[in-house]
Amino acid sequence: MARTRLLLHVLLPAFLACSQGERIEGVGEGALWFEGARLIVGDGSAPIESAAFLVQADSFVWVGRQGELQPPDGAVRVDLTGATVIPALIDGHNHIGLVDVRTRTNAKSNYTRDNLVDQLDRYAYYGVGAALSMGLEADRELAYQLRDEVMPGTARFLTVGRGIAATPMAGPPTEARLGIPYGAATEAEGRAAVQELRAGGVSFVKIWVDDRGGSVPKLQPEVYRAIIAEAHGLGMRVLAHVGQASALADAKDLLVAGVDGFVHTVRDRDVDEEYLRLVRQHPDVWTGPNLPGTPVTQVDLAALSETLPPEQVAEMRADLERRMAQGDTVPSELFQLQCRNLRRIHDAGMILGLGTDGTGDAFGVHQELADYTRCGLTPHEAIVAATSTNARILRLERMGTVAAGRSADFIVLESNPLDDITNTRRIREVYLRGEPVDRAGLRTRWTGSGQP
Numbered sequence: 001m002a003r004t005r006l007l008l009h010v011l012l013p014a015f016l017a018c019s020q021g022e023r024i025e026g027v028g029e030g031a032l033w034f035e036g037a038r039l040i041v042g043d044g045s046a047p048i049e050s051a052a053f054l055v056q057a058d059s060f061v062w063v064g065r066q067g068e069l070q071p072p073d074g075a076v077r078v079d080l081t082g083a084t085v086i087p088a089l090i091d092g093h094n095h096i097g098l099v100d101v102r103t104r105t106n107a108k109s110n111y112t113r114d115n116l117v118d119q120l121d122r123y124a125y126y127g128v129g130a131a132l133s134m135g136l137e138a139d140r141e142l143a144y145q146l147r148d149e150v151m152p153g154t155a156r157f158l159t160v161g162r163g164i165a166a167t168p169m170a171g172p173p174t175e176a177r178l179g180i181p182y183g184a185a186t187e188a189e190g191r192a193a194v195q196e197l198r199a200g201g202v203s204f205v206k207i208w209v210d211d212r213g214g215s216v217p218k219l220q221p222e223v224y225r226a227i228i229a230e231a232h233g234l235g236m237r238v239l240a241h242v243g244q245a246s247a248l249a250d251a252k253d254l255l256v257a258g259v260d261g262f263v264h265t266v267r268d269r270d271v272d273e274e275y276l277r278l279v280r281q282h283p284d285v286w287t288g289p290n291l292p293g294t295p296v297t298q299v300d301l302a303a304l305s306e307t308l309p310p311e312q313v314a315e316m317r318a319d320l321e322r323r324m325a326q327g328d329t330v331p332s333e334l335f336q337l338q339c340r341n342l343r344r345i346h347d348a349g350m351i352l353g354l355g356t357d358g359t360g361d362a363f364g365v366h367q368e369l370a371d372y373t374r375c376g377l378t379p380h381e382a383i384v385a386a387t388s389t390n391a392r393i394l395r396l397e398r399m400g401t402v403a404a405g406r407s408a409d410f411i412v413l414e415s416n417p418l419d420d421i422t423n424t425r426r427i428r429e430v431y432l433r434g435e436p437v438d439r440a441g442l443r444t445r446w447t448g449s450g451q452p
Contacts, residue, residue: 003422014165015094018339019273021391022069022070022301025071027448029074030055030057030076030077031053031054031061031071031072031074031075031076031077032054032055032056032075032078032106032434033053033054033055033071033072033075033076034053034054034055034077034078034080034085035050035051035052035053035054035066035071035078035079036050036051036052036066036079036080036082037050037081037082037083037084037085037412038050038083038084038085038375038416039051039053039078039084039088039402040084040086040089040380040383040402040417040418041063041086041402041403042086042087042383042384042387042388042400042402043045043384043388043400043401043403044163044238044380044381044388044416044425047418048063048064048065048326049065050065050066050067051063051064051065052065052066052067052068052071053067053085054059054072054075055063055403055408055431055434056434057400057434058403058407058408058433058435059082059179059405059406059407059408059434060343060402060403060405060406060407060408061404062178062195062353062391062425063402063404064404067341072299072398075270076447077168077224077325077395078156080412083412083413083414083428084143084261084389084412084414084415084416084417084423085325085402085410085411085412086102086127086383086402086410086411086413086417086424087129087352087387087388087399087400087402087409087410087411088127088128088129088130088366088387088390088409088410088411088431088432089126089127089128089129089386089399089411089424090128090129090130090131090132090370090386090387090394090396090399090400091123091130091131091132091354091355091356091358091364091365091386091389091390092132092263092353092354092355092356092393092394093098093132093134093263093288093290093355093356093357093364093388094114094131094132094134094356094357094358094359094360094364095133095134095135095136095357095358096119096120096131096133096138096358096359097109097111097112097115097119097138097143097362098110098111098136098138098177098359099168099358099359099360100115100360101118101119101122101308101360101361102118102309103444104312106359108138108180111137111138111139111142112142113142113146113355115270115360116142116146116343117146117151117154118158119360119362120146120151120154120155120156120157121153121154121155121442122307122360122362122363122442122446123154123155123362123365124153124154124155124364124430124432124437124442125306125307125362125429125437125439125443126277126303126307126362126365126366126427126432127343127365127411127424127427127430128155128362128365128430129155129156129158129399129407130155130157130158130384130394130396130399131155131156131157131158132158132159132160132201132204132355132394133158133159133160133240133261133363134160134163134166134210134263134355134357135161135162135163135180135181135183135206136162136163136177136180137159137161137162137180138180138194139339140161140162140200141288143157143159144161144200144201145147146159146160147159147179147201147401150433151358152192152433152435153437153438154437158206158394159202160197160203160205160206160226160239160311161197161201162180162181162193163180163181163182163183163193163205163206163207163208163241164181164182164184164205164206164208164210164219164227165182165183165216165219166183166185166191166216166217166218166219166220166223167181167183167185167217167302168180168181168182168183168278169181169183169216175273176218179301182196182209184219184223184227185217185220186427187222187223187225187226188439189223190226191226191227192225193227194227194230194231194234195206195230196238196447198234198236201291202375202434203233203235203237203395203420204236204239204264205227205236205237205239206235206238206239206240206241207219207224207227207238207239207240207241208241209224209239209240209241209242209243209250209254210241210242210243210244210245210446211243212243213243213244213245214245218232218243221253221257223257223375224238224240224254224257228257228258228259229258230287232258234275235386236259236395237260237261238259239259239260239261239262239263240254240259240262240263241262241263241264241435242254242262242264242266242267242276243267243268244267244268245268246268246270247264247266247267247268248269248271248272248275250267251266252274252275255275255278255279255282255285255298256278256283259284259285260284260285261285261286261287261353261393262285262286262287262288263287263290263355263357264287264288264289264357265287265289265290265291265338265341265342265345266341267334267337268342269339270337270340270344271335271341271344271345276345279345279348279349279350280348280349281400283349283351284349284351285351286350286351286353286393287345287350287351287352287353288352288353288355288367288390288391289338289341289352289355290355290356290357291338291339291368291371291372291375292332292334292338295317295319295320295328295329296320296325297320298314298320299337299422299425300363300367301313301316301317301320302425303363303366304316304361304363305447306442306443306446306447306452307361307362307363307393307442307446307447308361308446308447308449310447313445330336331374335371338375339374339375342372342375342377342394342399343376343377346377350430351393352366352381352385352389353385353386353388353389353390353393354369354372354382354385354386354389355368356368356389364421365386365424366424368386368388369382369383369421370421370422372385372421373421377393378418379417379418379419379420380418381419382421383424384416385429387399387400387401388400388401389422404412407434408431408432408433408434409431409432409433410430410431411424411427411429411430411431412427412428412429412430412431413426413427414427414428416448417438417451429438439452
């Protein structure tokens with residue numbers, strides 16, 4: 001990595017000094033020159049038609065329009081005419097490891113290196129370059145070990161470590177989740193948990209402010225205020241899960257208390273003017289709404305069939321056909337409520353990232369993108385939320401955009417997602433850190449067929 005950055009430091013000034021059409025010189029062996037694609041940079045700027053970009057080792061070295069510069073001698077040229085390139089996506093909220101997608105079981109015993117890497121491979125397959133696991137780490141040491149590894153061809157594993165709830169339970173009593181979170185019934189317990197997380201190198205603190213319909217105690221205001229104060233004093237940020245019972249009231253109080261972000265939007269009622277005023281007063285607070293989504297569609301099934309066993313896809317198809325026969329195609333009231341709230345906080349200026357709350361299939365990132373557009377965001381706004389905004393929120397300084405000096409993490413799409421956001425599923429290739437992901441090999445592993 002250090003060698004790559006030194007190379008960029010030496011070469012970039014020479015590239016910028018080149019006149020139009022001049023050939024890039026001095027690039028080392030193994031450079032890749034991509035040309036002809038429509039490029040969606042990821043920062044909200046207008047797409048670059050007929051773009052070109054140079055990849056050396058794990059980084060973008062130069063990005064511009066085709067014809068502005070000539071590729072260096074020896075670079076491998078890749079013709080992407082007719083394709084669209086976007087940055088690799090980022091999932092800012094998931095709970096991977098406890099569910100095994102292959103066996104469809106949910107248990108602490110599933111939290112193994114094999115299962116975690118399998119799920120990170122699924123993320124890579126669908127063009128996700130990094131995923132933040134949000135507080136249900138059944139094996140902290142394993143989680144920290146994977147966090148510090150960079151594995152070729154797979155997504156980066158990020159973690160907040162163990163989250164904090166009122167008791168060591170993040171939801172209704174289930175074997176998979178029971179005993180994983182820190183229990184903080186007092187301010188002292190909350191501060192001690194934050195200190196332990198900091199000792200593990202964690203930069204985010206996840207808190208659950210939710211009584212799960214009365215089945216568990218709720219983290220108390222004086223406790224989460226102590227957690228927020230302790231975290232901020234240690235240079236950490238606090239992310240809150242708010243439930244579906246008193247979410248609006250809790251979210252208001254959390255904003256006043258100094259929370260840094262929400263991993264769900266308000267889900268119990270329509271947000272009011274008082275909440276929107278608080279949003280405007282706290283412009284640095286963000287949310288990854290995690291919409292409840294609409295049921296699986298035919299378009300979803302086409303993509304899911306590439307990574308799930310045929311019998312599982314057949315069950316999903318049968319359920320879809322049953323729902324269609326019954327006319328069950330209208331989005332739920334909960335989905336419509338969250339759509340309204342998403343539009344209102346967006347208009348009020350709240351920062352929107354993207355998180356799935358997924359448990360391992362990885363395809364949820366594309367479903368969430370589609371849900372954003374169902375709620376009124378443009379496809380471009382949805383892509384920015386899942387790329388540069390998430391990278392900024394998670395402080396992934398080298399990810400999120402296709403730009404010189406950034407990590408070469410990108411997706412080659414068959415069609416333009418700005419025309420139809422579901423085109424993010426029409427993946428031709430995925431590159432992570434400058435290397436192509438072996439998607440055919442992964443399909444063979446999961447389904448027995450290398451064909452999409």
